[in-house]
Amino acid sequence: MTARIGSAEMLRRLVGFDTVSRNSNLAAIEFIRDYLDGFGIASRLSFDDEGRKANLFATIGPSDQPGIILSGHSDVVPVDDQHWSSDPFKLREDEGRLYGRGSADMKGFIGTALALVPDFKERATSTPIHLAFSYDEEVGCIGVNRLIEQIGMAEAKPLACVVGEPTEMKPIVGQKGLHVFRCHAHGHEAHSSRTSFGVNAVEAAAELIAGIKTISRRLRDEGPFDDGFEPPYTTLHCGTIHGGAAQNIVPASCNFTFEIRNLPGHDPALLVAEIERHAREQIEPEMHAVDPTTGFTFQPRNGLPDYEIAEDHPAVALVKRALGANAVGKVSYMTEAGLFGRAGIPTVICGPGDIAQAHKPDEFIAKEQLARCETFLLRLAESAHT
Numbered sequence: 344m345t346a347r348i349g350s351a352e353m354l355r356r357l358v359g360f361d362t363v364s365r366n367s368n369l370a371a372i373e374f375i376r377d378y379l380d381g382f383g384i385a386s387r388l389s390f391d392d393e394g395r396k397a398n399l400f401a402t403i404g405p406s407d408q409p410g411i412i413l414s415g416h417s418d419v420v421p422v423d424d425q426h427w428s429s430d431p432f433k434l435r436e437d438e439g440r441l442y443g444r445g446s447a448d449m450k451g452f453i454g455t456a457l458a459l460v461p462d463f464k465e466r467a468t469s470t471p472i473h474l475a476f477s478y479d480e481e482v483g484c485i486g487v488n489r490l491i492e493q494i495g496m497a498e499a500k501p502l503a504c505v506v507g508e509p510t511e512m513k514p515i516v517g518q519k520g521l522h523v524f525r526c527h528a529h530g531h532e533a534h535s536s537r538t539s540f541g542v543n544a545v546e547a548a549a550e551l552i553a554g555i556k557t558i559s560r561r562l563r564d565e566g567p568f569d570d571g572f573e574p575p576y577t578t579l580h581c582g583t584i585h586g587g588a589a590q591n592i593v594p595a596s597c598n599f600t601f602e603i604r605n606l607p608g609h610d611p612a613l614l615v616a617e618i619e620r621h622a623r624e625q626i627e628p629e630m631h632a633v634d635p636t637t638g639f640t641f642q643p644r645n646g647l648p649d650y651e652i653a654e655d656h657p658a659v660a661l662v663k664r665a666l667g668a669n670a671v672g673k674v675s676y677m678t679e680a681g682l683f684g685r686a687g688i689p690t691v692i693c694g695p696g697d698i699a700q701a702h703k704p705d706e707f708i709a710k711e712q713l714a715r716c717e718t719f720l721l722r723l724a725e726s727a728h729t
């Protein structure tokens with residue numbers, strides 16, 4: 344039998360594993376597996392193709408009954424080029440705050456859930472608690488898909504899933520979608536003194552980016568709007584651009600990436616079609632006049648579905664009861680909720696810490712947040728039981 348470990352101590356141990364997404368998370372997952380094993384709880388691991396990373400799924404209570412999933416990602420964002428006051432992988436306490444990479448996003452939640460395992464064992468006698476910890480969330484929510492597949496094969500369909508991203512313990516019932524695209528502007532090289540014989544790919548890309556900006560201004564001014572989100576409209580944004588070889592060459596190639604963060608119900612495909620139309624009708628004709636093989640190609644990169652759950656859904660009611668809260672919110676950042684939702688699992692995002700801390704140097708979580716999360720999870724296990 345494993346000894347009890349408190350939430351803060353469990354967080355300290357988890358922060359000690361450098362689970363930056365590019366690294367293996369196996370040491371952390373094996374630590375969790377051994378800890379659960381000490382309570383007689385079996386873990387099922389699902390690995391990535393190289394076997395360097397794993398998801399962990401474990402059930403406390405009767406696995407043939409509908410249960411509650413507590414979902415968290417084990418990976419964290421890098422600390423490269425960030426100035427930290429102390430070692431980011433050594434939890435440091437100062438004035439009620441616990442500093443360390445992943446303390447808010449989201450080892451605080453995972454640590455709290457693990458610390459409460461002995462309590463769940465006592466309370467989850469009719470409604471099981473499932474622990475679902477993923478890898479590679481911070482690089483596009485990749486790992487969790489294998490975990491969700493596994494859950495789909497489970498005996499009983501889950502009642503609810505709580506994704507414990509930092510919401511300061513506020514229940515979140517909607518998130519925007521995220522769709523990333525790579526655009527390649529293909530031009531025609533020429534000496535820069537002979538611009539009329541070339542097709543300038545950098546300028547073509549710039550024109551299209553200006554077109555994307557025009558669309559994002561229209562969405563800002565004319566909607567559609569959903570005041571639950573900040574900002575309350577679908578946003579577009581270009582994040583990277585690379586093009587040109589030398590100042591005295593008309594550039595033949597320019598690549599840029601852009602993203603759409605869409606409100607639930609606002610179809611991103613319509614916006615992509617509008618951007619493509621702008622390229623074909625407004626920019627390419629002039630390019631083709633010089634060289635018909637020039638133009639734009641679009642490649643979808645990663646996409647994550649938007650998510651929304653009705654405020655009066657029983658899963659939301661369950662979470663609100665356990666929180667003793669009525670107000671719900673929506674978020675514009677990405678979580679695994681959309682993927683659980685797409686698999687038909689009613690999901691609410693709710694966890695300790697402030698998203699403003701996530702990904703930053705000197706990331707911290709307030710101990711008061713961990714305490715609130717403990718109370719919430721204990722009541723959740725209890726209220727589902729009755």
Ligand SMILES: [Zn+2]
Pocket residue numbers: 416448449480508
């Ligand atoms: Zn996160």
